[in-house]
Amino acid sequence: MPELPEVEVVRRGLAEHLVGRTVTVVDVLHARAARRHAAGDGDLIGQITGATVASAERRGKFLWLPLARDGEQADVAVVVHLGMSGQLLFGEPTVADADRHLRIRARLDDGSLLRFVDQRTFGGWHVDPLVEADGELLPASVAHIARDPLDPAFDRAAVIKAMKRKDSEVKRVLLDQTVVSGIGNIYADEALWRSRIHGRRRASALTGPALGRLLDDATAVMSEALAQGGTSFDALYVNVNGQSGYFERSLNAYGRDGEPCRRCGTIMRREQFMNRGSHFCPKCQPAPRS
DSSP states (O other), X not given: OOOHHHXXXXXXXXXXXXXXXXXXXXXXXXXXGGTTOTTOHHHHHHHHTTOEEOOOEEETTEEEEEEEOTTOOXXXXXXXXXXXXXXXXXXXXXXXXXXXXXXXXXEETTSOXXXXXXXXXXOEEEEEEEEEETTEXXXXXXXXXXXXXXXTTOOHHHHXXXXXXXXXXXXXXXXXXXXXXXXXXXXXXXXHHHXXXXXXXXXXXXXHXXXXXXXXXXXXXXXXXXXXXXXXXXXXXXXXXXXXXXXXXXXXXXXXXXXXXXXXXXXXXXXXXXXXXXXXOTTTSOOOOO
16 A cells, blocks of 8 residues: 555645646546545535645645635545555556556546546545644544654654553554554564564553654655655556656565565564564564563
């Protein structure tokens, strides 16, 4: 599932190509793409058609497009869930069968086309009211999500305290989007490797400085990934121009089980964690004692 860097790459593309454009026609081509919009496909189409995209916003992994009408401030937004394979692409398809997984398309007032392609159909669009939360307007379904480390208003000290209060595995805390958002399985493993911390250590047992370094390492690795266009393991994650990111080449932990640790040479391991895989170096990141 896309994490902060991948979603931010998409958001930047939308900000460049979509903001200020008015939607003239919307077609929902697969029912699952609108399943989160409780009022149904017709209402989703009606709320988007004729609206102008005021901005492209993100918090953590969550992406939304505030919609304005008749020059009024936006009071609703299209929340875009990319799911496992969702892609927002501009322009007409260049390959004959490229849109066999097309789920939603939106024609804009300049004649251009925005396509939502989703092979696995876990993603989708819905329209949400914007509500006051945490000092800004957020979609109602995003209002409970914490700020992410790349947010200018991110309160590092407060997040360290919140993590320290959690008597749970530190990786579980990193993945808790109500504590700190944007970090998923890939960048959690990378940050833990950089900090030399095993993901099953209890957050409450770590010192404040150790938690601070872990947050800093998460911030650094996501910033580096963003600079390289995100992490692409296959053709399912691309930016709005259809291009893949290449940070996968720089990963030190995730997906490297059975390979030597790039720091000490010990063979990396993988273990099950929260229905995912955790990748770590058993020497650099010793497991906690039972």
